[in-house]
Amino acid sequence: MTEDSKLTGRMPDGPGTRAGFVALIGEPNAGKSTLLNRVVGAKVSIVTHKVQTTRTRIRGVAMEGVAQIVFVDTPGLFRPRRRLDRAMVKAAWGGAADADVIVLLIEANRGLTEGVETIIDRMKDQIPQGQPVALAINKIDKVKAEVLLALAEKMNEAFPFAKTFMISAEKGYGVKDLREWLGAQIPDGPWFYPEDQIADLPMRMIASEMTREKLTLRLHEELPYQLTVETEKWEDKPDGSTRIDQIIYVSRDGHKGIVLGNKGETIKSIGQASRADISEFLGRTVHLFLQVKVRENWQDEPERYSEMGLDFKDGEA
Numbered sequence: 144m145t146e147d148s149k150l151t152g153r154m155p156d157g158p159g160t161r162a163g164f165v166a167l168i169g170e171p172n173a174g175k176s177t178l179l180n181r182v183v184g185a186k187v188s189i190v191t192h193k194v195q196t197t198r199t200r201i202r203g204v205a206m207e208g209v210a211q212i213v214f215v216d217t218p219g220l221f222r223p224r225r226r227l228d229r230a231m232v233k234a235a236w237g238g239a240a241d242a243d244v245i246v247l248l249i250e251a252n253r254g255l256t257e258g259v260e261t262i263i264d265r266m267k268d269q270i271p272q273g274q275p276v277a278l279a280i281n282k283i284d285k286v287k288a289e290v291l292l293a294l295a296e297k298m299n300e301a302f303p304f305a306k307t308f309m310i311s312a313e314k315g316y317g318v319k320d321l322r323e324w325l326g327a328q329i330p331d332g333p334w335f336y337p338e339d340q341i342a343d344l345p346m347r348m349i350a351s352e353m354t355r356e357k358l359t360l361r362l363h364e365e366l367p368y369q370l371t372v373e374t375e376k377w378e379d380k381p382d383g384s385t386r387i388d389q390i391i392y393v394s395r396d397g398h399k400g401i402v403l404g405n406k407g408e409t410i411k412s413i414g415q416a417s418r419a420d421i422s423e424f425l426g427r428t429v430h431l432f433l434q435v436k437v438r439e440n441w442q443d444e445p446e447r448y449s450e451m452g453l454d455f456k457d458g459e460a
Contacts, residue, residue: 161210163329166242170258173248174281178312179203179214182322204336207326211334215242244328245276246321247304248312252285254294255301263302275328278304279321284311347374347387349424354389354417354433361413362401370398384428387421391435402435410435 167175183203203214247266249259270276278298283291295307306324310317351372358370376388391410393399403410410433418431 159209160331160333161326161329162213162332162334163210163243164213164215164241165244165246165325165329166215167246167248168262169248170250170256170262173250174312175248178248178279178281178310178318181312181315181318182212182214205322206338207322210326210329211336211338212322212325212329213335243274243330244325245270245274246279246325247276247302248279248281249298251280251282251291251294251309255297260301266302275305276302277321277324278302278307279310279317280307281310281312283309283316284314346425347377350374350377350387350417350421351389353420353424354391354413354431357413357416357420358391358402361409370394370402384430385425386430386432388432389434391433392438393435394437394439396437399435399437 167179169175180203182205184205205212205214245266247259247262249255266276278295280291280294280298286294291309295309298304299307305328308317308321308324310321312318351374355370355372358372370391370393372389372391374387374389376386378386380386391402393402401409402413404412414431414433417433418429421431422429
């Protein structure tokens with residue numbers, strides 16, 4: 144599979160097929176990436192315990208009978224402080240407005256938070272009239288049934304949701320019902336992608352996201368939000384393997400030392416974990432080479448935003 148290849152497969156254009164876009168929105172860390180990976184059946188979105196880790200509108204493609212559901216995993220909606228934050232939030236609302244169906248994901252154990260209330264208020268202004276919005280209450284295994292029912296009632300008083308689902312994205316509870324309902328909501332039409340394609344991102348961006356996930360899991364505090372990963376080179380070898388060269392950009396010299404670790408142990412561990420994930424995803428042997436470079440103002444460079452699939456202008460105050 145080359146870096147930008149589209150998987151080949153059946154592309155029906157006859158009557159009876161359905162295809163549409165579904166936007167997953169919610170607060171940071173609500174479980175959107177986990178849900179996306181669950182419904183698609185493969186890891187296409189970064190999943191960590193840290194908030195605000197999804198930077199691009201990653202599309203995962205799932206089949207539900209004759210329906211092809213294209214999921215748009217938006218960055219978590221939060222109060223933006225920096226240029227990158229503003230671009231992420233703008234991308235999230237753009238993905239929601241363009242979708243055929245929206246799913247608002249909230250955490251059962253957190254309930255109707257101030258952040259969720261803000262999202263609901265903005266949905267009333269941002270979402271086109273008549274666009275179906277479903278509520279998915281996630282992490283249902285963490286609260287009692289009576290708490291869930293009370294939360295569902297409270298949420299539906301705050302916004303006229305078309306349907307409410309109780310799910311656990313991590314364990315899979317209720318996800319099948321949600322996917323079946325979504326398949327019935329999207330419009331009639333030919334599929335956008337071949338039947339066996341699971342994502343529309345270039346492979347080089349997925350590979351970058353996998354490495355960034357490992358960095359986010361390994362490093363602490365603010366550092367994960369001060370770095371980005373770019374796939375600089377991708378070479379498919381005659382023996383069937385792939386060489387991938389990536390650059391990790393950090394904002395300060397001190398950050399470079401943290402990423403490298405004592406005698407290079409941290410970067411070595413991150414590279415091994417990322418290589419394993421990328422190899423599994425591609426189904427081939429991968430040779431991954433990582434470099435760490437300091438670029439103090441990378442968050443103000445249009446090229447870095449383009450690499451992440453964001454619009455630099457969206458970050459303007």
